[in-house]
Amino acid sequence: MVNVIADDGGKHAPQEMEQFLPGGGMNKYKIQPRKSDAEQALANNDFDPFAMRDNEHPTTDNETLTHLLKASLGTGILGMPFAFMYSGLVMGIIATIFTAFVCTHCSYVLVKCGHKLYYKTRRTKMTFAEIAEAAFQKGPKSLRGFAPVAKFSILFGLFLTYFGTCSVYTVIVAKNFEQVLEHWFDCEIESRVIICIMLVPLILIAWVPNLKYLAPVSMVANVFMGLGLGITFYYLVQDLPPIQERALFTLSTLPAFFSITIFAMEAIGVVMPLENNMKTPKNFLGICGVLSQGMSGVTLIYMLLGFLGYMRYGNATGESITLNLPIEEWPAQAVKVLIALAVYCTFGLQFYVCLEIVWDGIKEKCTKRPTFVNYVLRTVLVTAAVVLAISVPTIAPFMGLIGAFCFSILGLIFPVIIELVVHWDSGFGAGKWILWKNIIIILCGIGALVFGSHSAIKDIMKVYSTTTEAQ
Secondary structure, three states: OEEEOOOOOOOOOOOOOOOOOOEOOEOOOOEEEOOOHHHHHHHHHOOOHHHHOOOOOOEOHHHHHHHHHHHHOOHHHHHHHHHHHHHOHHHHHHHHHHHHHHHHHHHHHHHHHHHHHHHHHOOOOOOHHHHHHHHHHOOOHHHHHHHHHHHHHHHHHHHHHHHHHHHHHHHHHHHHHHHHHHHHHOOOOOHHHHHHHOHHHHHHHHOOOOHHHHHHHHHHHHHHHHHHHHHHHHHHOOOOOOHHHOOOOOOOOHHHHHHHHHHHHOOHHHHHHHHHOEOOHHHHOOOOOHHHHHHHHHHHHHHHHHHHHHHHHHHHOOOOHHHHOOOOOHHHHHHHHHHHHHHHHHHHHHHHHHHHHHHHHHHHHOOOOHHHHHHHHHHHHHHHHHHHHHHOOOHHHHHHHHHHHHHHHHHHHHHHHHHHHHOOOOOOOHHHHHHHHHHHHHHHHHHHHHHHHHHHHHHHHHHHHHHHHHO
16 A cells, blocks of 8 residues: 655655645656554654653553453353353354454454554553544544544443442442352341441452552452352363253344343453553554453353353353352352452452543642542542442342443444544555444444343343332
């Protein structure tokens, strides 16, 4: 591909088909090899955002990979056998790979666009919302007015989703401990009491100052989750029935599979915070980059658990595979405790997204005692999340609805829209393949939005109809 550059004496980014004004009845062109945004910026002013980035506590590639694994291996993985029940064994494997590819690609696109915009804006790091704002500001004139709207929409969606996720994590930890304690002490224990007791431990983990120091916590969470999944796999490989007894392809309920899997895998909110805190941010992308390594491992575990879980329990598979484990056996109890501890250790990483959004909005006004105000903010946000969990311990179905709405838009639709705006001037590639590819992803996002919201609404109706009947 070549660029045609107008010889107007000024320096500007090469355009796809830019030409001189006609002279003598002929159009004159000056052809130069295409350069990347990075090459142009370095050639013009030697600005290198990666070399100039200043992080007080940068994370290594391995620490970033640990955080990424923990963000993607959340409690959603326990619903993969239930998702495979909607797809069948063979279709489940194919659809899981496709879903992982789309989610990974959207994260890749977001970071790649961020790297291009670093050079255009002369900034060394940007959040998800700032990337969207900069993309519209540097895009076509007709779209520049949407920059503030794009930034606010992403900030609001991310905060709503991850603050709710923190409340849901609190409920999940409490429910797992509640089941084990009730079995051992043979008495009913109110989950709200356990949630209240968890306030101090949650505040302490929220006080971990940065992602550098959160890396060991994420490693511990990965160990707990790994042990819990290992014991779960032990149960799943016992007495497996013949494969002929299970559906291989199920197309009628495939949309439900995608809605479950997308929300289980999606971790778009932590992608830019992880990249922003890396010591070597260029290593985040690439075929063997941190993102590809992490999502490859996550995809393999998701497929294996989904396949074996559905193989073992068939149509009796629970919405969470732990529901199929015999609570009277100590290994099954250990699974619940380990997963509860893993979720607790993950709380800090999910909370970091909320903290970053709020702190970026107020830190310029808190110049006198910023550290003190920051820790007060952490305490207030954690307390608010716990109060919400106590007030509505059945908040999970509502968060399913918010997650269906926000993750479909934030995780799938917004990244590809940003890519379209960033590539508006430089073109969409041969045959406009970037445009057509992104249209397909947007349609997938709309499908996940519709079917995910429908499933969440059904869950809400089920919860409250059960509550009404009990009264």
